[in-house]
Amino acid sequence: MADGNITKDIMYDAVAPDDFESMLELDRYNARSTAFDKIISATHDHFWDPLDKKYIDFDEPWDMENEALQPDHQIMSLGIPYVREHLEKTGQKAKFINEMTLWNFSSILHGEQGALNLSASLCHVLKDQGAQEYAANQTREEARHVTAFAKYIKARWGRPRPCGSVLKQLLVDIIEAPEVFKKIIGMQMLVEGLAMGAFAAGYQYNRDPLAKKLFQLVMTDEAFHHKFGKIWADRTIPKMTEDERNTVEDWAAHCFQSLLFNLGSPNQMADVYREFGLDPDKVREEM
Ligand SMILES: [Fe+2]
Numbered sequence: 001m002a003d004g005n006i007t008k009d010i011m012y013d014a015v016a017p018d019d020f021e022s023m024l025e026l027d028r029y030n031a032r033s034t035a036f037d038k039i040i041s042a043t044h045d046h047f048w049d050p051l052d053k054k055y056i057d058f059d060e061p062w063d064m065e066n067e068a069l070q071p072d073h074q075i076m077s078l079g080i081p082y083v084r085e086h087l088e089k090t091g092q093k094a095k096f097i098n099e100m101t102l103w104n105f106s107s108i109l110h111g112e113q114g115a116l117n118l119s120a121s122l123c124h125v126l127k128d129q130g131a132q133e134y135a136a137n138q139t140r141e142e143a144r145h146v147t148a149f150a151k152y153i154k155a156r157w158g159r160p161r162p163c164g165s166v167l168k169q170l171l172v173d174i175i176e177a178p179e180v181f182k183k184i185i186g187m188q189m190l191v192e193g194l195a196m197g198a199f200a201a202g203y204q205y206n207r208d209p210l211a212k213k214l215f216q217l218v219m220t221d222e223a224f225h226h227k228f229g230k231i232w233a234d235r236t237i238p239k240m241t242e243d244e245r246n247t248v249e250d251w252a253a254h255c256f257q258s259l260l261f262n263l264g265s266p267n268q269m270a271d272v273y274r275e276f277g278l279d280p281d282k283v284r285e286e287m
């Protein structure tokens, strides 16, 4: 298609982000797809409220100076003898683990903000009412994730770390992209897929009961977001031409590489290493 969209199913039909007039077409109102109805109405079953102590209480305390939030094996750089020995010698290991955990939580927070704006941007391009209602619903759920992770970071560290440049660029690209496939692959399939893995690990290994609770609540929502991406893939991927498949594969590989780099690159954490008296170049070499 001339506009760059790869539309194989009418329910993913899309218009340009600034084309509101198309939303007023009368035929549109009677042609709502039902494919997303189940995941739309399920939102009531997994409702929770980050501002209500009935669900989660952000006042629960934790000793951030002395109690490590995660076990050593969850922190990649602690596998490097230079890093581990230096931190153990200077008695900073727990504090270091908690700083690295702040890096993870900050990436999650920025990712949640990206997911909020991305799903809002889907409302502007998707033409089908059912798909639009789903996207509006996801926007609302991502908004409570932003609230919840911001509250957790505030309670434990006071302030988040800045978004790494690679993650930032990926989020900007998918939010600004007019093409539905770029948005859905980038966010619902890759970012959300990776986030589900991170939340599951966080739920399993984080020692802070408040963090565990937070991951559990967020995961009940995220499973549905990934499902939306899967419905798109099931209806699109088998029908693509070879050219379209190459385009989709290249885009998926690009997004995956960005996310992998955000996770693994010691360059982005140079300031943290310096704060603990570690030489970032040496950490990178050993890694
Ligand atoms: Fe989320």
Ligand SMILES: [Fe+2]
Residues within 6 Å of the ligand: 115, 142, 192, 221, 222, 225
């Ligand atoms: Fe999500």
